[in-house]
Amino acid sequence: MVGAMAKLVEQAEDDGLVLRAHTQADALGRLYELYYERVFRFCVHRLFNKEIAEDVTSGVFLEVARGIRRFAGRTEQDFGNWVYAIAANQANAYIRKTSRRKKLLAEAAGSVRACHSTDDAPELDWPVLYAAILRLKPKHQTIVTLRFFENLSYEQIAQILNVKDATLRVTVHRILEKLRSYLRTAKDTEA
């Protein structure tokens, strides 16, 4: 009960925080503290290179600084959705260049390792999977990152990407089908 009350108070304070951040630097600074790590982690999971992730994260928060006065959202959740949407756009803009894509592929292959399976999960060939993810449309890549790397709920992703929940679920189903198909092709080529 006390915990629930504390959460409500915290939520109310946070809601006021977004409105105050329109005009007050300290409120914006507080929002930054709350979201820096989430945005940075999203960028790392999207780009698999910490340096590039830092650059993109910088771009995100500078855009926030320029746009916060006109931001119409009122709650912390509105702010979170807005920030994620900016981060998704900036990461997509980065990846769109083919040259950068190749670099990302090479980086991702080296920087990430998969631990051995302790259950009945399938074996993972990470570089192949990442190459397959990069073949998806940018928006679909964002969905993969938000859903499977950031573990956000369907509801929140739908709000960030401004799509219907049901549509998102169907899209995820199709994305996984596509990834399976890409992986199958990669396996056949290898064989």
Next chain:
Amino acid sequence: MFKNEADFEKLVSRLHIDAEPNAAHRDNLRRQMLSVFNETAQQSQKTTTPFGVLRRTIMKSTFTKIAAVVAVVTAVLIGLNFLGSPLGTTPTFAQVVQPILNARTASLDILIGEQGSQTVIHDEVMGPRIRRTVPGMKGEAIIIDFEQQKILTIDHSKKTAVYVGLRGLPDLKNYVEMLRDLITRLQSKPDFQAENRGAQEIQGRDCLVFVVSAGNETITIWADAKTALPVRIEQKTPNMLIACDNLQFDVAFDESLFSMEAPAGYVVQDVGGIDFSKSSESAFIETLRIWAEIIEEGQFPDSINLENVVKIGPKFDQGMKRAGLTDQQQTEVAMRWGQGLVFIRFFKGQGQWHYAGQGVKLGDGSKPIFWYQPKDSQTWRVIYGDLSAKDVAPENLPQ
């Protein structure tokens, strides 16, 4: 190979990715961000939007229709307001209104604002439906159905059809029906006064001019001197000037142009409704907040008159883009903005309202921006630049 979503989740969870942030980057970026935030505060006071940029934004935007739909909703109120006013009758005046009493269809232009900067809305009326043309919405068909209490906006270029509900409307049918009811009702009133001002030429036609006054309102009607057909009606109140021009009655229209069905294959969207029965100060304050914060970049508009409202679509659209709103948020904001306007369109206070927000920045609690006297109240309500509202004695009202 993974089999399903749960499988894929497990697969990703086994990845070891170093996503630990660098403290130096975090601190530097914080400083940089706050510096940009402070610079933006200074720049935003100086920034103006070149017309070309505005126009490009409008043309590219997929959301123009949302803001425009709100303008259309407001335009509905213009008609209602206009026709809700008293008219007079004399033997000559009876001749003038006869075509209105007999008409089944009508075509007219509604002009809002002072001459020279007028906004023109063209209406074609058939039964309970109006087919409306609004400036800035070229290529879009707007049908208003008073029976269904809905507006349908069809964008043929984008193949979209958007419905907006009009909840809480009084029991109205259309202009012609309204005029008919109004004239019949007023003809039985003993206290009306109408003045014949003689002849005047408008648009190359010799017209007879009738002026009817009641309370704060003045209505002027021009009728063709030869045919006695009304060609123009003008209504002036303390807060607006609306004219009804180029009136024609019993025009032959193609009925299919008034259909409320979305064409086959079009994407249909229902964006909710505006409730005209709800008219509150708090809803109006929210409208002012949206106006200053999103549309005018932190400053209250120069004017909140109807002509500004009807022309606001493009500016609203641009503001929404700047604010980085999602489609859903844009719709909600546009509807909230429209809902609050009901307060001034169906103003229920005593006398008139006053607006003085020109040049006032949002958040400036020292400057009054709007005041009015609620019905049966001895004091006035004053809304300030920080959107607080207080009761104020008449002697302490802003000058």
